[in-house]
Amino acid sequence: MAYxxxxxQARAELADLINRVVYGDERVxxxxxxxPLVALVSAADLERLEAEELRERQAAEERVISSVSRVGTVASAPGEQGRFGIAARHREPGA
Structure with a gap:
């Protein structure tokens, strides 16, 4: 729990609050x-929080990439290209 x-009061006690955070391993x-307006945390604590945020963001990106890679190609219904005036066709690489 944070103090x-x-x-x-924080204005008057800033130096003491910094010492509580750095040496007392507290969050203020x-x-x-x-x-709540702001929080004072140690640089080491901030580094851990940022590393956790990065891991969560990478995990979310991996989930998106995984779900997109499971989507297969879908062939157009017969006649749809002509109906919409589409002249080009998608070809798989190397085809």
Whole structure:
């Protein structure tokens, strides 16, 4: 759980808050009117959060790539090219 502090108090105690984050391994949430405004986290903590975000984004991309690669080619219904005035035809590479 993070330590919460109002922004007015955080201004006066910034050096102490930085020490709590860096040396006390804490997270500090600065609030305004009781609502979270910003968070102070150590550089190491931020690095871990960013690495996790990158892993999640890569996993999401892999899921998209996997689902797209499962989609096969679909042949046009007979006569559709003429109906829509399509003159070109798709040919597989090497065909």
């Amino acid at each position: 919460e502090i109002p922004v007015t 949430v600065v609030t305004r009117h009781g609502k």
